[in-house]
Amino acid sequence: MIEVREVTKRFGSFKALDELSLHVEEASVYGLLGPNGAGKTTLIKHLAGIYRQDSGQVTIDGEPVYENPRVKSSLVYIPDDLYFFSQYSIDEMAKFYAGIYPAWNWDRFHLLKQVFPLESKGRITHLSKGMQKQVAFWLGICMMPRVMILDEPVDGLDPVMRKKVWNLVLQDVAEHRTTVLVSSHNLRELEDVCDHVGILHQGKIVVERELDSMKSDIHKIQVAYAGTFPEGLFQEGETLYRTQNGSVFLLIVKGNREELLSRIRTTNPIILDVLPLSLEEIFIYELGGMGYEIKNILI
Numbered sequence: 001m002i003e004v005r006e007v008t009k010r011f012g013s014f015k016a017l018d019e020l021s022l023h024v025e026e027a028s029v030y031g032l033l034g035p036n037g038a039g040k041t042t043l044i045k046h047l048a049g050i051y052r053q054d055s056g057q058v059t060i061d062g063e064p065v066y067e068n069p070r071v072k073s074s075l076v077y078i079p080d081d082l083y084f085f086s087q088y089s090i091d092e093m094a095k096f097y098a099g100i101y102p103a104w105n106w107d108r109f110h111l112l113k114q115v116f117p118l119e120s121k122g123r124i125t126h127l128s129k130g131m132q133k134q135v136a137f138w139l140g141i142c143m144m145p146r147v148m149i150l151d152e153p154v155d156g157l158d159p160v161m162r163k164k165v166w167n168l169v170l171q172d173v174a175e176h177r178t179t180v181l182v183s184s185h186n187l188r189e190l191e192d193v194c195d196h197v198g199i200l201h202q203g204k205i206v207v208e209r210e211l212d213s214m215k216s217d218i219h220k221i222q223v224a225y226a227g228t229f230p231e232g233l234f235q236e237g238e239t240l241y242r243t244q245n246g247s248v249f250l251l252i253v254k255g256n257r258e259e260l261l262s263r264i265r266t267t268n269p270i271i272l273d274v275l276p277l278s279l280e281e282i283f284i285y286e287l288g289g290m291g292y293e294i295k296n297i298l299i
Contacts (some may be wrong), residue, residue: 001024001025001026001028001060001147001179002022002023002059002060002179002181003022003023003024003057003058003060003062004020004021004022004043004046004047004056004057004058004074004134005051005057005058005059006021006055007019007043007054007055007056007057008020008054009042009051009054010054015043016039017039017042017043017046017053017201017203018202018203018204019056019204020039020056020200020204020205022043022205022208023208024179024196025179025195026177026179027168027173027174027177027179028173028179028180029169029173029177029180029182029193029194030179030182030195030196030197031183031184031190031193031194031196031211031214031279032052032182032198033183033187033197033198033200033279033283034183034200034201035040035197035201035287037199037203038200038201038202038203039200039203040151040183040200041183041236043132044079044149044151044181044183045078046058046065046066047060047065047077047149047181048065048077049065049066049067049071049072049075051065051066052066052122053066060075060147060231068208073100073101073102074101074103074145074146074147075146075148075149076145076146076147076148076149077148077149077150077151078133078137078140078149078150078151079151080152082125082129082132082133082136083270086123086125087122087123089123090119090121090122090124090135090139091120091121093124093135093139094109094120094139094142094293095276096266097142097143097153097253101143101144101145103141103143104143104144105144106142107272108142108144108267109138109139109142111140111176112141115164115168116134116135116137118134118138118271118290128156129156130156130157130158130161133153133155133156133157134157134161134165137153137165137168137169141168141169143256144176146177146178146179147178147179147180147181147190148169148172148178148179148180148181149181150180150181150182150184151181151182151183152183152185153165153182153184154166154184154189155184155187160242162189167191169270170193182194187279187280188278188280190280191211191277191279191280193274194211194279195211196208196209196210196211196281197209197211197214199287200279201287206277206286207286211279215252215279215282216257216279217254217256218240218277218282218285218286219252219255219260219274220250220254220274220275220276220277220281221250221252221253221264221272221273221274222250222272222273222275223249223251223264223269223271223272223273224247224249224269225246225247225267225268225269226270229244229249230231230267232263233263234253234263237254238250238253238254238255238260239253240252240253240254240285240286241285247270248271252277252281257274
């Protein structure tokens, strides 16, 4: 569906994207993660057809996105910093978009007034940031897009409205096979909605996998020994993180779960537990070997 192949983008001497490749399947929710400055917004602006890459390809359904009105007519981009015409009301913006997006659905627009309790005749720019985000989703969902590109989409929304918005988006994924790419720092929220995850670092995708598969390959293990920790228990590259509190060790290890546990059991630990691992922890420990690890800093 969405295909990015060896895309490079420079701003002067700075290389924002470095031969980056990414694949998003149809009717899926793809979570784009990365530290600040990794290139997430630059990538998103290529996917939305705002930037043209220096080299490589950015396509949706095999067609290039940049300067392609047919592709853009079925794509919705909701950025973190929203823009609306300063004099327009919600009703006026709806009429404007209805003239641009061929699949615009007026029935949806009127139905969603029950979800978004906003005065549709007042100026959008007079609304708070959170209310403007509601307007963006209200209008975006009515465009009946095949692709939604979301950058920090629910920032500024209260918890109840966040849930309403995600329910609407996921309903379109299931019923209309909408494809969603979302970038957010709220990893706990992404964990609930994403099928696939890509981790971006220094302009490259360093990890791209199904979320369930990623979780099945990285494990948080708590283990304790009566004596010393058996060094050499894990092979090079398997241990992503290790900390000690008395005789108890907390380990983040990569590999086959049953094989790892079988190996640990041969060392006769007095405690052995496998703990739940969050997407936030996966993000931190996947980047740990790339100079982005969390260190104790004394000030």
